[in-house]
Every structure is written in C-alpha cells, then in structure tokens.
Amino acid sequence: MTRDEQLRKEAAEAVSEHKNTVVSDPYRLHYHMMPPVGLLNDPNGFIQWKGTYHLFYQWMPFKTGHGAKFWGHYSSTDLVHWKEEEIALAPSEWFEKNGCYSGSAIEHKERIYAFYTGNVKDEEGNRESYQCLAVSDDGLTFEKKGPVIEVPKGYTAHFRDPKVWEQGDRYYMVVGAQTEDLKGAVALFSSDNLTEWTHEGILAGGDKGRIKDFGYMFECPDLFSLDEQDVLIFSPQGLEAEGMKYQNVYQAGYVIGKFDPETFSFDHGEFEELDRGFDFYAPQTTVDAKGRRILFAWMSVPDQDEQAHPTVDYKWLHIMTLPRELTIVDHKVIQKPARELEELREGSGVIHQAQLNGETIFLPEINGKTIELMLEEIVIEKGWFEINIHGAARLVYSSEQQLVTLERKSYVDGTMERRQCQLNDLESLQVFVDISSIEVFINEGRETFSARFFPDPKNSEITFGSSHKCSFVAKKWDLKKVFS
Ligand code: FRU
Structure with missing residues (x-):
C-alpha cells in the first residue's frame, strides 16, 4: 500500500x-x-x-x-x-x-x-x-x-x-x-x-x-x-x-x-x-x-x-x-x-406585526432551533431593542449609542462576552440560527456578525424586548436539514 x-x-x-x-x-x-x-x-x-x-x-x-x-x-x-x-x-x-x-x-x-x-x-x-x-x-x-x-x-x-x-x-x-x-x-x-x-x-x-x-x-x-x-x-x-x-x-x-x-x-x-x-x-x-x-x-x-x-x-x-x-x-x-438559501425554507413561513412598549415578549410562532428570522420596518422610538436567542445569545441595538452588540454565553466559562460595532440606524435584520450557530446580516448585509453558541439543547425560545416603544414586522421560516 x-x-x-x-x-x-x-x-x-x-x-x-x-x-x-x-x-x-x-x-x-x-x-x-x-x-x-x-x-x-x-x-x-x-x-x-x-x-x-x-x-x-x-x-x-x-x-x-x-x-x-x-x-x-x-x-x-x-x-x-x-x-x-x-x-x-x-x-x-x-x-x-x-x-x-x-x-x-x-x-x-x-x-x-x-x-x-x-x-x-x-x-x-x-x-x-x-x-x-x-x-x-x-x-x-x-x-x-x-x-x-x-x-x-x-x-x-x-x-x-x-x-x-x-x-x-x-x-x-x-x-x-x-x-x-x-x-x-x-x-x-x-x-x-x-x-x-x-x-x-x-x-x-x-x-x-x-x-x-x-x-x-x-x-x-x-x-x-x-x-x-x-x-x-x-x-x-x-x-x-x-x-x-x-x-x-x-x-x-x-x-x-x-x-x-x-x-x-x-x-x-x-x-x-x-x-x-x-x-x-x-x-x-x-x-x-x-x-x-x-x-x-x-x-x-x-x-x-x-x-x-x-x-x-x-x-x-x-x-x-x-x-x-x-x-x-x-x-x-x-x-x-446566497439567494439559493431560500431553498432551505420549509413552507411559506409566518409573519407577525409586533409592537413593544418597554416589555419582553415571546411570540409562540416565532421560535425554533433551525430558523431564518427576518425583521423589517424596524422602528425604535428611543432606547434599545433586543432579541434573545435560546437564552444563550443576545443581539441588542442601542439607538442612543448607535451601537449593535452581540452577546453570547462563553463556551469556556459561561460568562457573557460581547462584540460590537457602530451603526447609524437599524433598518432590517436577517438572522440564521442553526442549533449552535448564528449569522446575523444587518441592513441588507452592511454588517454581519457570525458566532457559534451552545445553548441548552432543549431551549428553542426567542424573545424580543425593548426599553421604549418599538415596532417591526417579523417573518420566520423553519429551515430544512441537509447535513447530519
Ligand atoms: C489559516 C491557516 C492557513 C494554513 C491552514 C493550515 O487558518 O493557518 O494559513 O494554510 O490554516 O490548516
């Protein structure tokens, strides 16, 4: 040989x-x-x-x-x-x-x-x-x-x-x-x-x-x-x-x-x-x-x-x-x-018009372990807006500081760690969640955040929160399994 x-x-x-x-x-x-x-x-x-x-x-x-x-x-x-x-x-x-x-x-x-x-x-x-x-x-x-x-x-x-x-x-x-x-x-x-x-x-x-x-x-x-x-x-x-x-x-x-x-x-x-x-x-x-x-x-x-x-x-x-x-x-x-990734979508997805006023909400139809989440027409009156994914990652936009933050629970010691960038205005978000990964495309790809994260495998919850009045249109698709 x-x-x-x-x-x-x-x-x-x-x-x-x-x-x-x-x-x-x-x-x-x-x-x-x-x-x-x-x-x-x-x-x-x-x-x-x-x-x-x-x-x-x-x-x-x-x-x-x-x-x-x-x-x-x-x-x-x-x-x-x-x-x-x-x-x-x-x-x-x-x-x-x-x-x-x-x-x-x-x-x-x-x-x-x-x-x-x-x-x-x-x-x-x-x-x-x-x-x-x-x-x-x-x-x-x-x-x-x-x-x-x-x-x-x-x-x-x-x-x-x-x-x-x-x-x-x-x-x-x-x-x-x-x-x-x-x-x-x-x-x-x-x-x-x-x-x-x-x-x-x-x-x-x-x-x-x-x-x-x-x-x-x-x-x-x-x-x-x-x-x-x-x-x-x-x-x-x-x-x-x-x-x-x-x-x-x-x-x-x-x-x-x-x-x-x-x-x-x-x-x-x-x-x-x-x-x-x-x-x-x-x-x-x-x-x-x-x-x-x-x-x-x-x-x-x-x-x-x-x-x-x-x-x-x-x-x-x-x-x-x-x-x-x-x-x-x-x-x-x-x-x-890549636009072909739309092929991953199962069915036509769900749409939700959300209004927040300083509280944290859970939208029962907008959750899942392997999803694409699209947020459009985001209006943040003031303060901040956040999405919490599976209790192990948070994406926060502060309109006052014009700052995007992605926080995740560290796989080394469980503490929260963060990465940030300046952003003038948050218009849209496209988030791909795949069990232990998140990829965030902000304002049609002007900024991206990629991260592995390791939530409790049973947690598929997504919550939305804000400090003040805030509204957006959320679309969600469950995505297919193509690898094992
Ligand atoms: C980058 C790198 C390359 C090298 C390869 C080795 O991650 O260090 O420079 O070719 O990985 O696996």
Whole structure:
C-alpha cells in the first residue's frame, strides 16, 4: 500500500469509528458544512467547475486539533445541498508531509488546477513551505505535480495559502507571507503557464503602503475585482485590539483599491474587518457562472480555546459559514446570504406585526432551533431593542449609542462576552440560527456578525424586548436539514 492509500484508509477508519458519536451530538448543525469527524478549518479550492460547485476544506481526520491537514471535499449544484466526496489531498509526499495546507483552484484546459501549500517541519520544528500544484480531470481525484514555488528571498518560512486567478492573458498568485523582519505581507507572483512562476514582490503589507507594520503574518490572501474595484481579502495576525475593532485573537478583513497587472502596484484604502462576530476567519471567494462573487469562511478563529468546545466530546470541531454574495456599496464590501438559501425554507413561513412598549415578549410562532428570522420596518422610538436567542445569545441595538452588540454565553466559562460595532440606524435584520450557530446580516448585509453558541439543547425560545416603544414586522421560516 502506498503512503497515500494508507492515509486515506486511516481517515476512512476514523470516520467510521466515530460516525455514531459525531451524529449523536445535540450541537450538530442542520444546514452548515461540518467535518464528518475531526477538525475542519479553512475553505479551500472554491470553484464552480462544469456547473458544479466544489468546496474543499482543511481537514484533520484523526483528532479535534491541528496537524498534518488533508483536503476534504464537498460538491453541490445549488450551494445548499452538498455531497461529501472522497478526500482530494492527503499529506503523503515529502513536500507536504506535515500538511496539505490552504490554497485555491482554477480551471485550465477543462481541468481543475489546485494550488496549495506543502507544509514541512523537521525534528527541531524548523518549517519549510512549498507552493504545490495538483491537477484533476474529473473534479474528484487529483494528480500531484509537486512544488512549483519555493520561498523567495526576503520572507520567512511562514509563506502559504496561494490564491490564483487569470487576468488578461496571464495568471497571478497571491501568497500569505511574513517578511524577514517579521511583518505581515502579501507576496505576488505571475505566470504564463501556471507551472513557472515569477516573484513580482510584495503586493501589500511589509513596510510600505497603508497596511505597513500591520501584524506579523498575513494568512489566506484573495485578490479579485468586484463592482469595478479590486478587493484584497486577507487574515492578519498580530493586531492589537483597538476600541471595538480587532477583538478576536486574529482578524479577517479587506482593503479596496486598484491593482495594476502591468506594474504590479496596488493602491488601496484602509483595512476593514469583514465580520463583527466571534467566529470568522480565512475567508475565500470564487466567481460563479452567474458572475457572482461568493464567499465562504471558516466559522472559528485559530488559537481560541478550541478544546473547550462542547463538540470536542463528540469527536468533531468547527463549521463553515453559509455562502455569501459580495457587492460593494459606498466603498464597503456588503455580504448577503446566497439567494439559493431560500431553498432551505420549509413552507411559506409566518409573519407577525409586533409592537413593544418597554416589555419582553415571546411570540409562540416565532421560535425554533433551525430558523431564518427576518425583521423589517424596524422602528425604535428611543432606547434599545433586543432579541434573545435560546437564552444563550443576545443581539441588542442601542439607538442612543448607535451601537449593535452581540452577546453570547462563553463556551469556556459561561460568562457573557460581547462584540460590537457602530451603526447609524437599524433598518432590517436577517438572522440564521442553526442549533449552535448564528449569522446575523444587518441592513441588507452592511454588517454581519457570525458566532457559534451552545445553548441548552432543549431551549428553542426567542424573545424580543425593548426599553421604549418599538415596532417591526417579523417573518420566520423553519429551515430544512441537509447535513447530519
Ligand atoms: C489559516 C491557516 C492557513 C494554513 C491552514 C493550515 O487558518 O493557518 O494559513 O494554510 O490554516 O490548516
């Protein structure tokens, strides 16, 4: 048996050994992608190829921790129903022996070209990093071509997560990097043929431009054009918390600017976080046949008390966000749930016209463990308005402070913790609740909050409260179960 066959066999054994334990977890979700066992992290290789969406993911089948990652694989024709496919990449070769780390995919000559980082560590923990290529004819099995890029001079071995795109008659790649003087940066490469790559220098970060001296490492960069501008998404590490900003251990956000594919320059604005919640990292996008820019993110953040997650007892950890469509409005990246998610709705839903006057109410028809809740025509006379979800999360808007707060019960010690952002006016809310996750889209996606939460599994109650007069129209749909 080859090393590759051996690893695949061991992963399949881990899945079958723990399958019953995993699916018996009361916190298992209904419509979010999860690993069949073990730990899931970054979305990888996201592509729509021959009509089918493929989403690969960083996967550790053998434990609820990090290590020599595989590429797990889901496919879908509608972004809602996903099929679990066989493992795409197992870390079997010398150039990836400590993990087939994150990367991306592009179509070339009707095949999928997947670029990923081969992570290698020696006995002393010294790291090597290779940007590798694997090619697929059928979208399912990949032929490894080995390293195509070694770390250029000027960077440390923290050099990973290649994202490739085609522009004009050339190919470009951004790679997450750390410069030799320990600054986060995005490295740029170009190529005519996808196998020979030229290092074109630092695209952003390092010691120049608006995001110079901005943390010690940038992970998972993604550069694309959107509404006639260029957006660079990346996940910086090493930023200090600043007021309401940068509250998580690591961040995920973007800058908007103009990329020049001839001179390789990228003039851009300030960094903005993409999501205001607790759990959002390493997002990756693709453009689909409808021309939409769709994003998935890992719904967690690295180095964040992982072993305290209650799902660890059930041999699995972490989930993917819902797919989101991106646009730019007023110089800001807006995220809306992919419209196909309406497919999840069971029946026509219920509508309730609510009036509050300083009390807390429970609307018997507006509750549930796996629901979409839409609040429109929100009028808050003064003071605050809140929604309490399953007794373990609160979303509060203070009209006086123009402040949105998401509070959740910490899975580490049960105390309430919060994330916040300023918002001029609360007009609408779209909230997806899925057993142990919440995703909130505010004012048509102008702000989003993503968070895992772990309420009492029997609590499906939603309550609404206000300090003064307040009214809104609430719609609720129960959502289907598409994963187990
Ligand atoms: C981001 C990340 C990437 C790396 C991968 C390893 O979460 O650290 O930089 O490729 O995870 O699983």
